[in-house]
Amino acid sequence: MKSLTKNDLTLLVAVAFLTLFAPFILNPFPEGSAMAQFNAGYPDxxxxxxxxGIFAIGFNILFGLTGYLSFGHAAFLGVGSYAAVWMFKLLSMNVIPAIILSVIVAGLFSLLIGFVSLRRSGIYFSILTLAFAQMMFALAYSVLTPITGGETGLQLALDDPRILGSSQTPEGNIxxxxxxxxxMRDSFDLELGSWVFTFNIGYYFCALVLIASFYLAIRIFRSPFGMMLRAVKSNQQRMNYTGLNTRPYTLAAFVISGMYAGLAGGLMASMDPLAGAERMQWTASGEVVLMTILGGAGTLIGPVLGAGFIKYFENIFSKINATILHEWFAFLPDGLEDFIVAILYPFIGKGWHLTLGILFMMVVIFLPGGLVEGGQRIRSWLQARKSKNGRPNGTTEPAE
Amino acid sequence: MDAIILQILNGLDKGSAYALIALGLTLIFGTLGVVNFAHGALFMIGAFCAVTLSRILTLSHTVIDETKTDFLGNPLKVDVPYVHDIFGIAAGNAIIDWAVPLAILFAIPVMILVGVVMERGLIKHFYKRPHADQILVTFGLAIVLQEVIKYFYGANPIPTPAPAAFKGSFDFGAAIGFDPNLIIYPYWRIIYFLFATLIIGGVFAFLQFTTFGMVVRAGMADRETVGLLGINIDKRFTIMFGIAAAVAGLAGVMYTPINSPNYHMGMDFLVLSFVVVVVGGMGSLPGAVLAGFLLGVLESFASMREVIDIIPGINQIIIYLVAIIILLTRPRGLMGRKGVMED
Incomplete structure (x- = not known):
């Protein structure tokens, strides 16, 4: 930790604080109040x-640093989930070996796919990764059913061997x-007045993994290796002219980000031990692209913010329905209330994808740096205003 | 032999759709240099033009029919479409029946308008930005268009039948000397294939034999010089964007009887069409058409029972497999021009 600069340390502490105290932060509204539906502090x-967040951090190591836009990253997440569930079926229900295996398997797959795909760049790279991911999705869905469970997904069963654990609990359950x-599913509730905070073991396990992955990402970003990746992004041709083969660096970045995806997949299976092919579909890959861009590609904190933002809105925004809208705008005159509700209605509930799409377009058009850039702009604007108020002639005018 | 002919025929209609979408994509890429991820959404909007028109045509008002009574003896209320009032019953029914072909006339102006608005309103601002940004913003636009359609038309597929005259199948085998009922092929798919060849031929002829097309081709080769000659190339490229949108839209209109349109049909076709464009060669119009038909036919061959028995699952992955092999061995694609997006 000593080698971190002050800024990075602050960032790491901030992320650690946010994740560890998330049950408090995400539950700001008391139970039973009208705003309680905006509470996101439930374990799931x-x-x-x-x-x-982990998935997006990993994706950002590839896209944010090297500029290679992969449209097939969800495949590694899917592979990781399958590997973890197989470990639960064959070895034991302990999550550590499952997660280790999912990272290794995802790493192997990304090594293979990356080795082939990285021979091309630009749109061709995107199409190649997309093609590989779609192939894996199609195979997992159809021919590989004995391994992947096909349409129903891979599930645990009572007669699985689990050589280090037990096939079933004494009560006869899985x-x-x-x-x-x-x-992992154990949690305990803390009641403070009318607030209820839930602390879930599975969540804290994931949170610790997130903090570790975030620390690792900081180290990668600040290392000479990270600098090399950024050089590839800014001008690959020049790198080649200096006699440097960039392929090993980009491949390493691809494998690292694939392993992050595998880690996320393994964690997903550890929280809920089943894996399905739909996790590998290209729309799932598109989602992680959305998260990274929305938060801010190439920044450390951006992907985590983007992931939190999208998942929050996916779950909370989509629960708002017309009745709730009517309640909110009840203070307005009737005609106006109906009018406003009618306008807002397409954007909430089932239509939240529309909001997401519009928001995403706005970000790409006006804020290419994502939420992080937005934050920076607001801060610099505030600072500029402050310094203006403090010293009216802060900037020195050149003499005429 | 009959099985092979059947598979080629089966591949042609899907191949036609691939070819039409890929043609539009390549037109946009070749003229404006923009990678348009919203092109699948244009295909979908075209399909929903057909749905809209058939809904407009069946708009009805209720009248009380004195000649018919229900079991209580009260006169029955019946819905009468407005077209019956305007054109009479026989002609009105024929118009409703022919809703899908009529939708072509309806879709062309709508799609050109959508395309021009899209280009002027959004894409124009992305010429100077990197390809990744273009992909991302059009991807966002595709999500928005898809959700708008979902809001108005619901999430379920909407069956839109072909005119009664084209229902049923044509015994292709008997026509070329095989036993009857060996190779039968729905009429509508023949129509779709003929329609696709017509459109493709039309676009090529337009580019090849008109002055407008000549200027556009010159602009594709060297935009700057054409601009310096005092020709407003931007305006022509905008029109080409509209035409590309119309091509995708028409592909969608005519596809509705084959597959009932739903809001995500565009995304399903988009991924494959991109693969088609890359296989054909970025920026090559004949390449896109060729690759479209080729991959359509290959896909249908791969779904033959004999082939699946040898290599299970091949029908699911054949297109992607071909794309990977082509990209790795011939990065320029089948007929790609030198220097177009080569890295």
């Missing part, structure tokens, strides 16, 4: 925040994933 959603006796 918090787990998804961090898991997709055991749940755990970490040395702690079950």
């Amino acid at each position: 959603l918090m787990q998804r925040f961090v898991i997709f 055991p749940v994933p755990g970490l040395f006796g702690m079950e």
Whole structure:
């Protein structure tokens, strides 16, 4: 940790703070109040925040640093989930070996696919990764059904061997994933007045993994290796002219980001031990692209923000329905209320994808740096205003 | 032999759709240099033009029919489409029946308008930005268009039948000397294939034999010089964008009887069409058409039972497999021009 600069350390501490205290931060509204539906502090959603955060951090190492836009990254996440579930079926319900295997398997797949795809760049690279991912999706869905479970997905069964664990619990149920006796789904509730905060073991496990992955990402960003990747992004031709073969660097970045995706897939399977082919479809790959761009590609914190933002809106925004809108605007005169609700209605509930699409277009058009750039602009605007107020003639005018 | 002919025929109609979409994509890429991820959405909008027109034609008003009564003896209310009032019952029914072919006339102005608005309103601002930005913003636009259609038409596929005259199948085998009922082929698919060849031929003829097309081709080769000659090339390229949108839209209109349109049909076709464009060679119009038909036929061959028995699952992945092999061995694609997006 010593080698981190002050800024990076602040960032790491901020991320650690946000993830560790998420049950408090995401539950700002008391239980039973009208705003309680905006609470996101339930384990299922918090787990998804961090898991997709890890996925997006990994994607950003490839896209943000090297500029190679992969449209097939979800394939590695899917492969990771399958590997983890197989580990649960064959070895034991402990999550550690499952996650290790999912990272290794995803790494191997990304090594193979990256080796082939990185022979081309630009749109050709995008199409190649897309083609590979779609192939894996189609195969997992049809021919590989014995390995992947096909349409129903890969699930645990009572007669799985689980050589290091037990096939079934004494009560005759399928055991749940755990970490040395702690079950991932266990959680305990803390009631403070009318607030209820849920602390879930699975969430905290994911959160610790996220902090570790974030630290690793900082180290990669600040290393000579990261600098090399940025050089590839800014001018690959010049790198080649200096006699440097960029392929090993880009391949390493591809494999690292594939392993991050595998890690996310393994965690996903650890929280809920099943894996399906739809996780590998290209729309899922598109989602991680959306997250990274929305948050800010090439920045450290951006992908995490983007993942949290999209997952929050996916779950919370889509729950708002017309009745709730009517409640909100009840203070307006009737005609106006109906008018406003009618205008807003297409954008909420099932239509939240429309909002997401519009938002995404706005970000690409006006804020290519994503939410992070937006934050920076606001900050610099505030600073400029402050300095203007403090010293009216802050800038020195050149003499005429 | 009969099985092979059947598979070629089966591949042609899907290949026609691929070829039409890929042609539009290549037109846009070749003229404006923009990678348009929203092209699948244009295909879908075309299909929904057909749905819209058939809904407009069946708009009805209720009248009380004195001649018919229900079991209580009250006069029955019946819905009468407005077209019956205007054109009479027989002609009105014929018009409703022919809704899909009529939608071609309806779709052309709509699609050209959509294309021009899209180019002037959005794409114009992305000429100077990197290809990744173009992909991303058009991807966002595709999501928006898809969700708008979903909002108005719902998430379920909407069956839109072909005119009654084209229902049924043509015994192709008997016509060329095989046993009857060996090679039968729906009439509408023949129509679709003929329509696609007509459109493709039309676009090529337009580019080849008109002055407008000549200027556009010159602009594709060297935009700057054409601009310096005092020709407003931007305006012509905008029109070409409209034409490309219309081509995709018409492909969608005519595809509705084959597959009931739903809001995500565009995305399903988009991925494959991009693969087609890349296989054909970025920026090459004949390449896109050739690759479209080729991949359509290959796909249908791969779904033959004999082939699946040898290599299971090949029908699912053949297109991607071919794309990977072509990209790695012939990065320029089948007929790609030198220097177009080569890295």
